[in-house]
Amino acid sequence: MPHCAAFGCNFQSKGNKGTDVSLHSFPHEKARRKQWEDACGRVQLPKDSRLCSRHFSPDAFEAFSRPRLIKELTGASGYKRRLKPNAVPTVFRYEETTGPGxxxxxxxxxxxxxxxxxxxxxxxxxxxxxxxxxxxxxxxxxxxxxxxxxxxxxxxxxxxxxxxxxxxxxxxYCSVPEPSAAAAEDLSKDVESLRKEIQELRVQRKFGLQRFAGSDTDIQFYTRFPSYNHLMAFWVLIEPCIYKMIRASRAKSAANTDEEVLTPARTQTRQLLQPIDEFFLFLVFLSVGLKERDLAHQFNIHQSTVSRIIATWTSFLATALGSQCIWLTRAEVQAYLPKEFKDFSDTQVILDCTELRCQTPSSPLLQSETYSSYKSHCTMKALVGIAPHGPVTFISDLYAGSVSDKELFRQSGIAEKLTEDMAVMVDKGFLITDCCKCKVYRPPFLSKQKKNQVKETQATVRLRLHVERVIRRIKQNKLFDGIITMSPVYNISQLFAVACMLSNYQNTALVKKQVK
Incomplete structure (x- = not known):
């Protein structure tokens, strides 16, 4: 409803028709509008603000003739007043007025x-x-x-x-009694208690490491680490390198554009998961063998995000853990040689092959190359070596399942690491004497043996079982227990190498080492 914008003036157009008072809009020109606002003592008035004629002196108006048609239709007088172009309001009353009552x-x-x-x-x-x-x-x-x-x-x-x-x-209405100090303290305690309860419910609802931090049994099930403290100790080792991690998506885009990736890009958007929760997701994928869709539902993220996280952490851990030389020197092995190996003191490494069942390739040629008569399935084969006191010291790449143990030994490159003063302990299927310059402890094929040969064979078999126990620990990761799906996103050979290297941090030694 149009009304006067002057301070203390309550004139409105409604109910005042027929009077001599009229409303006039503020000028559109900035200079004149500023003069009107200064005269009113008001600032930043709306564009449609108006002033009534009572605030102008009589000489601010001029008379003009009405059109003849309006005179005939309305019967109004022949003249009407209007403001002069340069008129400025000068009549104002700023006294404080009392209300009508x-x-x-x-x-x-x-x-x-x-x-x-x-x-x-x-x-x-x-x-x-x-x-x-x-x-x-x-x-x-x-x-x-x-x-x-x-x-x-x-x-x-x-x-x-x-x-x-x-x-x-x-x-x-205005007087509100203040609560007592005791009541305010009780309310504060209730609010704090409710906040803690909400935080606990959020942690329980969220599938992450913090949810299982209080249960070592759950930590061992999901990560293969024996306890939460053990897992956090490993996290402290790799955490400084995490901020140099190169994401799989950036590495892929750089490969498509032939760009060399030297430093990780600074992400402008926040990651969906914290780095420690991404690491926990990778361990759950490796240890429990959950499918990517299941992990996406558990962590409330997209399935493609799960694939990128797995690929990123596979490459990162393979680089970070692989940068540490796991192959031990002759002196280091002798320093921790267990007493069970006193009759085989020159043993440097215990070797064995393991096979992982994989998805059947569509190509007939690949099917024939990967088919294993021992597993009656398409497999991938790797050579694993451990030191006498238990840690994994050698991991080969994955090869087609049809390759022989001897050929795998030759292609793996371990022969170049062995010297004449070393010895290797292998199964009876490893016929590597002609391609290895070091001594080989291998159970004989013949059933008729001398008494001293029988004791030596039994000791060799008993000690060689340690490598099978280590491989069994590695295969406790459910990802390698079933049929492995060939993924174009992450490298299965890197995943297996990471699982082997993680076993050195997850488990205690199989044989009690003897420090000399």
Missing amino acids: KASENRAKKRIRPEMLNSFRDGGKQQQPASTVANMCVDDGDQSDTLSVMEETSNEAAEATKVSQSVTRDHD
Whole structure:
């Protein structure tokens, strides 16, 4: 509804039609509009603000003739006034005005005696007799004057009662009793308790490392580490290198554009999972063998994100753990040689092959190359070597399952690491004497043996079982227990190497080492 924007002016267009007062819009020119605002004492008024004609001097207007058609249709006079182009408002009143009911309220307070006002403030429910009111208001006079005074006094008293009741009601609304200190402390404790409960529920709902931190049994099931503290100790070792990690998506884009990736890109967006939860996801994938879709539901992320996380951490751990030389020197092996190997003190490494069942290739040629008659399935084959006191010291790449143990030994490159003063302990199927320049401890094929040969064979078989136990530990990762799906995203050979190297951190030694 159009109204006057001047301070203290309550003129509105509604209800004031037919009067000589008119509303005038503020100029659109910035300079003139600034003059009007300065004159009003107002700033930043809306664009549609207006001033009534009462704020302009009479010489600010000029008369102009109405069109003849308007005269004939409306019957209005022939002339109408309008503001001059350079007119500026000059008439303003900034006195503080009282509301419409303020004057009558003041008059009521002046005319009513204090004792009567107090009686009405106390409730006004019991009215005094008319004679008492008359005596309080007038001293003498005729009956008509008395009645008129009584009527006027009663009206003013009733008005004063309304004022006092409104004041009391406003006071009741505004005054809010403050809670006591004890109640405030109890409420603060309740709020803190509810916050802790909400935090616990969030942790329980979220599938992550923090959820299983209090259960070593769950940690061992999901990660193969014996306890939470053991896992965190390994995390401390790799955490400094995490911020140099190159994501699989960036490595792929760099490979497509022939760009050399030297440093990790600074991601502008926040990662969906924290680095330690990504590491936990990778361990769950490796240890429990959950499918990518299942992991996506568990961690509340997309399946493609799961694939990228697995590929990233596979490459990162293969690089980080592979940068540490796991092959031990002759002196290091002798320093920790267990007493069970006193008759085979020159043993440097115990070797054995293991096969992983894989998805059947679509190519007939690949099917024939990967088919293993020992497993009756398409497999991938690797050579694993351990030191006499238990740690994995050699891991070969994965080869087709049809390759022989001798050929795998030759292609793996371990022969170059062995010297003449070393010895290797292998199964009877490893016919590597002609391609190895070191001594070989291998159970003989012949059933008829001399007494001393039988004891030596039994000792060799008993000690060689340690490598099978290590391989069994590696295959406790459920990913390698079933049929491995060939994925274009991550490298299966790297995954197997990471699992072998992680076994050095996850498990204790199979044979008690003897420090010399």
